[in-house]
Amino acid sequence: MKTPVPDYLDEVLDSLRDDTSGANADYIPELAEADPEPFGMALTTTLGRTYAAGDADTEFSIQSISKPFAYAAAIIDRGLDRVLDAVGVEPSGEAFNELSLEGGTHRPKNPMINAGAITTHSLLVGAEAGQGDRVDRAVTFFSRLAGRDLRVDERVCASELASAHRNLALAYMLRTYGILDGDVPSVVEGYTRQCSILVSVRDLSVMAATLATGGIQPVTGERIMDPATARHVMAVMAAAGMYDAAGDWLTRVGIPAKSGVAGGIVGVLPDRVGIGTFSPRLDSHGNSQRGRRAFERLSRDMGMHLFASD
Ligand code: GLN
Numbered sequence: 001m002k003t004p005v006p007d008y009l010d011e012v013l014d015s016l017r018d019d020t021s022g023a024n025a026d027y028i029p030e031l032a033e034a035d036p037e038p039f040g041m042a043l044t045t046t047l048g049r050t051y052a053a054g055d056a057d058t059e060f061s062i063q064s065i066s067k068p069f070a071y072a073a074a075i076i077d078r079g080l081d082r083v084l085d086a087v088g089v090e091p092s093g094e095a096f097n098e099l100s101l102e103g104g105t106h107r108p109k110n111p112m113i114n115a116g117a118i119t120t121h122s123l124l125v126g127a128e129a130g131q132g133d134r135v136d137r138a139v140t141f142f143s144r145l146a147g148r149d150l151r152v153d154e155r156v157c158a159s160e161l162a163s164a165h166r167n168l169a170l171a172y173m174l175r176t177y178g179i180l181d182g183d184v185p186s187v188v189e190g191y192t193r194q195c196s197i198l199v200s201v202r203d204l205s206v207m208a209a210t211l212a213t214g215g216i217q218p219v220t221g222e223r224i225m226d227p228a229t230a231r232h233v234m235a236v237m238a239a240a241g242m243y244d245a246a247g248d249w250l251t252r253v254g255i256p257a258k259s260g261v262a263g264g265i266v267g268v269l270p271d272r273v274g275i276g277t278f279s280p281r282l283d284s285h286g287n288s289q290r291g292r293r294a295f296e297r298l299s300r301d302m303g304m305h306l307f308a309s310d
Pocket residue numbers: 062063064065096097114160167192195259260261262286
């Protein structure tokens with residue numbers, strides 16, 4: 001007899017719970033002090049059915065997982081050509097907080113690293129938009145993707161802003177190259193607010209399932225982006241979502257994905273499923289240790305590798 005999906009997901013979590021290797025992100029005090037033990041996972045199919053296990057409703061800050069979704073919003077707001085003028089689509093092979101600019105154009109190499117994501121955030125809504133407009137756009141867009149009202153965790157945001165020197169430095173460099181317009185501290189603050197939006201793995205799985213369908217939120221039925229935008233975002237996630245571990249992830253797991261420093265990972269299999277995992281301890285690449293292993297299990301056990309022919 002086949003194991004029902006929820007039992008299988010519980011078994012995956014149980015098999016990895018004693019892995020306490022890695023450590024919480026330490027450069028944002030609120031994250032460093034967070035309970036490292038929660039562990040949850042959720043899958044949402046393109047038909048809108050969600051399977052969840054463990055701490056599936058625990059909220060955590062979305063952090064870098066905001067990047068692919070804000071990128072989709074920027075493409076909707078400004079058009080793909082305008083966004084590509086400012087941010088490339090090449091894997092950087094470097095850590096998330098490296099400057100990683102393309103020679104010649106000085107574009108950040110991709111929107112999944114901080115330099116590219118800060119630039120992407122600055123493009124939201126339109127040229128005249130202020131910080132409040134851009135943050136509202138991110139909160140509203142993510143809420144439509146998740147199918148419920150999301151909010152910013154002001155404590156996490158303040159905690160990160162108190163020591164956001166590196167992101168400010170990246171943004172000032174981009175400003176000198178003319179890649180980023182406007183008031184740098186305000187753009188970085190808006191980007192940090194975007195990273196501080198609270199989600200659960202259940203939310204992440206539904207948000208990812210919306211990419212998997214080609215842009216239709218599978219629970220509400222709302223079309224949120226066109227199929228070309230969803231395809232483009234998934235492709236960039238596959239190429240660059242896991243930073244300097246992107247190639248290892250794509251060969252081993254084979255599921256386009258994006259991680260965040262709070263411990264979340266979102267994954268998407270086109271036409272099939274959206275996946276969210278959460279566990280705060282990170283490996284040396286800044287990806288959730290237990291989350292990575294949960295994805296490896298899913299890929300192997302459920303034949304979820306994008307390039308699997310068996
Ligand atoms: N807000 C974080 C930062 O900019 C996001 C990084 C991450 O999740 N990898 O440093």
